[in-house]
Amino acid sequence: MFDSALSGVRLEDQLPDAKPLYTPGQARAEAERCLYCSDAPCVRACPTEIDIPTFIKKIATDNVLGAARTILKQNILGYSCARVCPVEVLCVGSCVYNDWHREPIPIGKLQRFATETALEEEARGGPRIFTPKPAGPGARRVALVGAGPASLACAAYLALEGHRPVIFEKRALPGGLNSTGVAPYKLHLADALAEVSYVLSLGVELRQGAVGEGVSPEELLQEYDAIFLGLGLGEDNRLGIPGEDGPGVYGATAFIERLKTDQSLTLNGLRRALVVGGGNTAIDVARELAQLGVPDVAMVYRRERASMSGYAHEMAQARMEGVRLVERATPLAVLRDGERVRGLRVAISGPEAGEQDLLAEGIFLAIGQSKLRAVASLFPGVTLDSRGCVVVDPISRRTGNPKVYAGGDCINGGKEVVNAVADGREAARHMIQDWPTAEAA
Amino acid sequence: MADLSIDMCGIKSPNPFWLASAPPTNSGEQVMRAFDAGWGGAVWKTLGNPIVNVSSRFGAVDYNGQKMMGFNNIELITDRPLEVNLREIAEVKKRYPKHAVIVSLMVESKQEWKDIIRRSEDTGADGLELNFGCPHGMCERGMGSAVGQEPAVLKEITSWAKEFARTPVLVKLTPNVGDILEPGYAAVDGGADGLSLINTIKSIVGVDLERMVPLPRVGQFSTNGGYCGPAVKPIALHMLAVLARDRHTNRLPISGIGGISTWRDAAEFIALGATTVQVCTAVMHYGYRIVEDMIEGLSGYLDRHGMKSVKELRGRAVGNYREWGELDLNYNVVAKINGDRCIGCQLCYIACLDGAHQCIHLPEGPCRGWHGEPDHGKHPRLEPSPVLFHRHPDPSNRQVRVPVVDERECIGCNLCALVCPVEGCIEMVEVPNNQGFESWQDRVAKGTDKVPGGLYD
Ligand SMILES: Cc1cc2nc3c(=O)[nH]c(=O)nc-3n(C[C@H](O)[C@H](O)[C@H](O)COP(=O)(O)OP(=O)(O)OC[C@H]3O[C@@H](n4cnc5c(N)ncnc54)[C@H](O)[C@@H]3O)c2cc1C
Ligand SMILES: Cc1cc2nc3c(=O)[nH]c(=O)nc-3n(C[C@H](O)[C@H](O)[C@H](O)COP(=O)(O)O)c2cc1C
Ligand code: SF4
Ligand code: SF4
Ligand code: SF4
Numbered sequence: 001m002f003d004s005a006l007s008g009v010r011l012e013d014q015l016p017d018a019k020p021l022y023t024p025g026q027a028r029a030e031a032e033r034c035l036y037c038s039d040a041p042c043v044r045a046c047p048t049e050i051d052i053p054t055f056i057k058k059i060a061t062d063n064v065l066g067a068a069r070t071i072l073k074q075n076i077l078g079y080s081c082a083r084v085c086p087v088e089v090l091c092v093g094s095c096v097y098n099d100w101h102r103e104p105i106p107i108g109k110l111q112r113f114a115t116e117t118a119l120e121e122e123a124r125g126g127p128r129i130f131t132p133k134p135a136g137p138g139a140r141r142v143a144l145v146g147a148g149p150a151s152l153a154c155a156a157y158l159a160l161e162g163h164r165p166v167i168f169e170k171r172a173l174p175g176g177l178n179s180t181g182v183a184p185y186k187l188h189l190a191d192a193l194a195e196v197s198y199v200l201s202l203g204v205e206l207r208q209g210a211v212g213e214g215v216s217p218e219e220l221l222q223e224y225d226a227i228f229l230g231l232g233l234g235e236d237n238r239l240g241i242p243g244e245d246g247p248g249v250y251g252a253t254a255f256i257e258r259l260k261t262d263q264s265l266t267l268n269g270l271r272r273a274l275v276v277g278g279g280n281t282a283i284d285v286a287r288e289l290a291q292l293g294v295p296d297v298a299m300v301y302r303r304e305r306a307s308m309s310g311y312a313h314e315m316a317q318a319r320m321e322g323v324r325l326v327e328r329a330t331p332l333a334v335l336r337d338g339e340r341v342r343g344l345r346v347a348i349s350g351p352e353a354g355e356q357d358l359l360a361e362g363i364f365l366a367i368g369q370s371k372l373r374a375v376a377s378l379f380p381g382v383t384l385d386s387r388g389c390v391v392v393d394p395i396s397r398r399t400g401n402p403k404v405y406a407g408g409d410c411i412n413g414g415k416e417v418v419n420a421v422a423d424g425r426e427a428a429r430h431m432i433q434d435w436p437t438a439e440a441a
Numbered sequence: 442m443a444d445l446s447i448d449m450c451g452i453k454s455p456n457p458f459w460l461a462s463a464p465p466t467n468s469g470e471q472v473m474r475a476f477d478a479g480w481g482g483a484v485w486k487t488l489g490n491p492i493v494n495v496s497s498r499f500g501a502v503d504y505n506g507q508k509m510m511g512f513n514n515i516e517l518i519t520d521r522p523l524e525v526n527l528r529e530i531a532e533v534k535k536r537y538p539k540h541a542v543i544v545s546l547m548v549e550s551k552q553e554w555k556d557i558i559r560r561s562e563d564t565g566a567d568g569l570e571l572n573f574g575c576p577h578g579m580c581e582r583g584m585g586s587a588v589g590q591e592p593a594v595l596k597e598i599t600s601w602a603k604e605f606a607r608t609p610v611l612v613k614l615t616p617n618v619g620d621i622l623e624p625g626y627a628a629v630d631g632g633a634d635g636l637s638l639i640n641t642i643k644s645i646v647g648v649d650l651e652r653m654v655p656l657p658r659v660g661q662f663s664t665n666g667g668y669c670g671p672a673v674k675p676i677a678l679h680m681l682a683v684l685a686r687d688r689h690t691n692r693l694p695i696s697g698i699g700g701i702s703t704w705r706d707a708a709e710f711i712a713l714g715a716t717t718v719q720v721c722t723a724v725m726h727y728g729y730r731i732v733e734d735m736i737e738g739l740s741g742y743l744d745r746h747g748m749k750s751v752k753e754l755r756g757r758a759v760g761n762y763r764e765w766g767e768l769d770l771n772y773n774v775v776a777k778i779n780g781d782r783c784i785g786c787q788l789c790y791i792a793c794l795d796g797a798h799q800c801i802h803l804p805e806g807p808c809r810g811w812h813g814e815p816d817h818g819k820h821p822r823l824e825p826s827p828v829l830f831h832r833h834p835d836p837s838n839r840q841v842r843v844p845v846v847d848e849r850e851c852i853g854c855n856l857c858a859l860v861c862p863v864e865g866c867i868e869m870v871e872v873p874n875n876q877g878f879e880s881w882q883d884r885v886a887k888g889t890d891k892v893p894g895g896l897y898d
Binding site: 028029032033035036037038039040041060096097099100 | 505506784785786787788790791803806839842862863
């Protein structure tokens with residue numbers, strides 16, 4: 001469906017899967033280790049509450065289609081979640097095997113095996129995982145803003161129930177950060193787009209257009225029975241220091257988007273890279289640069305390592321890949337030789353306080369993303385909190401406007417794909433519940 | 442180190458570990474490698490008039506990742522020429538004079554028995570084993586289990602063998618009978634010097650659901666086979682124990698067979714009366730090398746228990762195998778969970794809830810355990826058990842997932858301890874009582890055996 005975007009060579013092609021697909025035998029062997037816990041802690045740790053022991057047992061009995069159904073019923077993006085979820089701090093981190101000091105069940109890899117196998121079979125004309133209810137006269141029309149995980153999940157569950165969701169996406173490619181942001185060694189563009197194609201095959205319509213620019217919010221409110229805002233976040237934040245503007249300084253998510261989608265991007269001449277930030281995006285860029293062969297990659301973080309918001313298991317991997325960490329360093333100025341970036345001047349705090357010049361040809365800013373305040377505010381009744389996040393009812397994900405729901409990064413300020421899916425699913429369920437004649441047909 | 446050497450009705454071997462008559466004892470080259478690895482004896486793959494075998498031949502039951510917990514075959518007796526086997530047996534015996542070499546035999550007529558026994562004994566073999574057990578193929582020709590299932594025929598052929606044999610005669614029994622004592626008595630009455638059991642159990646190991654043919658598949662058809670391997674051990678132990686405690690059959694030494702894979706399995710067979718043990722499936726799975734651990738493990742066990750020889754272990758558990766009616770009705774255990782070891786899988790909870798007596802509770806969250814008066818299920822339980830929301834004082838504590846046993850309601854069935862994946866986490870603890878020992882038979886004798894709540898109450 002998105003063949004032209006995938007035809008050429010992109011830098012992400014050089015980053016192989018960190019956790020390759022299991023063979024059926026491997027999957028069965030791991031599945032058979034699962035204890036089939038009652039009220040399993042792994043389920044409790046999953047934001048979409050996938051019935052993990054049930055799907056794992058189905059893999060063990062070779063009922064892979066059933067396993068996929070168990071997963072996708074709760075989490076329609078269970079395929080990308082299997083690959084991008086930080087399972088170490090979610091399901092796998094809660095597996096009872098940890099307490100037993102034994103290797104926990106590789107839930108993510110098993111989930112990938114089940115979903116990838118079943119989705120590929122369906123794509124090849126094999127058995128359907130789900131058959132959406134046909135859209136009858138009671139079908140509702142829902143406009144979804146942004147084609148990221150939150151909207152895709154919401155739209156999929158609406159379509160399965162026989163409603164008519166239409167997604168508006170401002171970018172050329174759908175998928176949100178699954179397509180443009182997630183580290184390629186977790187999920188490549190082609191795989192993210194294949195999952196989008198599956199969602200579209202359920203009866204979801206995708207249109208290109210930016211809401212608030214080409215597409216008017218008033219018209220959406222008039223034409224549709226409900227609106228779902230799955231906007232995600234905006235541009236990378238800037239440091240606001242001298243020398244920042246100009247070539248050689250990149251916003252982290254903008255750079256990753258090019259890595260994954262732009263055939264013209266090269267890293268020629270980049271031998272030393274500095275990544276400013278201590279969160280997961282910072283770690284991701286640093287790992288991607290290191291894996292792409294940049295010889296010296298250093299993260300520049302303003303406090304000490306223990307305060308980093310990035311996951312410890314990700315940081316440990318980064319260190320194994322040769323990424324250095326400069327702690328307690330606050331950027332003061334980007335140093336340039338004419339146009340060319342020469343390095344970053346930082347103020348070091350703590351015992352070895354003082355100024356220091358870190359030399360580099362490229363500087364990558366991963367210090368957060370802005371909030372898309374303007375778009376949300378175009379919908380009357382929708383309010384933002386002090387951080388700029390859309391305010392919703394925590395159960396129904398309804399905003400101050402009873403017709404408008406929201407989910408994903410635009411309500412939580414930036415969490416994980418799985419949280420966006422949970423929001424989208426719950427919003428869909430509550431929309432359906434709240435419509436007077438609940439049945440579509 | 443404890444003395445492991447064995448004298449089984451005159452057959453001597455350096456240890457009680459023998460290879461059962463099966464593929465691991467197919468040829469001289471194999472048996473010699475087995476002896477080098479440490480096996481004390483070998484029962485040669487059954488000799489008779491050569492047969493043809495089919496392909497494929499084996500099937501297995503895997504369970505939760507464990508391969509071959511049950512094994513099934515439709516192989517017949519040896520398919521090698523008699524003369525080749527006999528020559529190899531003679532050579533093995535010459536090179537390994539201290540090891541036990543027993544020749545397994547299966548033929549039809551009295552003359553055939555006479556001739557094959559003479560030629561087998563001419564090799565210098567230490568004894569004979571009459572294969573009255575094979576439950577597939579050979580039985581259709583009136584041999585194997587067809588003999589083992591007919592006590593009169595079994596007795597007659599045994600007496601022929603005794604008439605012709607100079608070396609000890611072991612009779613290998615089939616488990617495919619209602620009461621193992623019947624063939625056991627027949628063997629004793631026919632004059633057997635010893636018994637071997639079990640041979641394989643008649644079985645169909647599975648079905649190929651794509652082709653609709655049972656397994657193992659031979660082209661478009663299949664047939665029933667013989668089942669063995671770890672899954673059959675409990676059946677073998679029971680039959681062994683029945684023979685070992687019966688006064689008529691326990692005069693004969695027994696070679697225990699069926700699902701033995703470790704020294705512990707072997708020790709259990711010996712404790713229930715076996716003199717030697719025979720192994721087939723475990724060797725087909727892992728090779729002859731497993732005997733090293735069997736020898737070391739058994740002697741370590743004997744040493745730890747102050748037994749100077751394996752003979753001291755023999756039959757030690759037989760006396761404690763009783764009729765149900767002789768068990769103490771006043772004895773009680775209850776489950777105790779060790780919270781420090783518990784990993785919180787709550788399998789004990791669900792098992793007791795759905796499969797036992799609803800007496801395990803959850804300390805936090807919804808709990809469906811029995812919340813009424815403890816009565817061991819004696820009173821009506823028709824209403825769905827009310828779900829109570831228990832509250833743990835500290836929900837962040839890992840103990841919130843440790844289930845709690847209501848010991849007043851626990852009936853001491855062991856189920857929770859059996860499902861618990863963590864060793865030593867659930868212990869079944871004896872509840873002291875001052876009622877003394879009282880069995881069902883005691884109650885019958887006293888006339889206090891009637892339990893209220895029956896048909897005519
Ligand atoms: C670099 C990076 C790496 C990450 N890695 C992981 C990871 O490994 N695992 C994980 O679980 N999470 C990861 N995340 C977080 C995860 O990607 C997000 O939580 C998730 O994608 C949020 O989904 P969403 O649908 O809310 O927003 P998004 O995925 O951001 O999708 C929003 C979509 O809306 C579109 N849009 C915005 N405004 C408009 C408009 N006005 N009109 C039309 N369309 C519009 C955007 O173009 C975009 O396609 C990562 C995030 C980043 C930045
Ligand atoms: C493939 C195969 C072939 C066998 N062939 C014979 C045989 O020829 N003669 C015999 O007495 N028993 C034969 N048996 C039975 C074994 O000797 C033994 O009694 C049975 O397998 C149980 O022991 P185990 O559980 O250790 O395998 C055979 C078993 C198998 C698996
Ligand atoms: S906690 Fe682990 S063992 Fe238990 S059900 Fe979940 S994955 Fe299986
Ligand atoms: S089965 Fe064992 S480990 Fe699991 S909850 Fe019960 S006591 Fe704990
Ligand atoms: S021993 Fe049986 S009845 Fe008692 S707690 Fe365990 S499972 Fe329940």
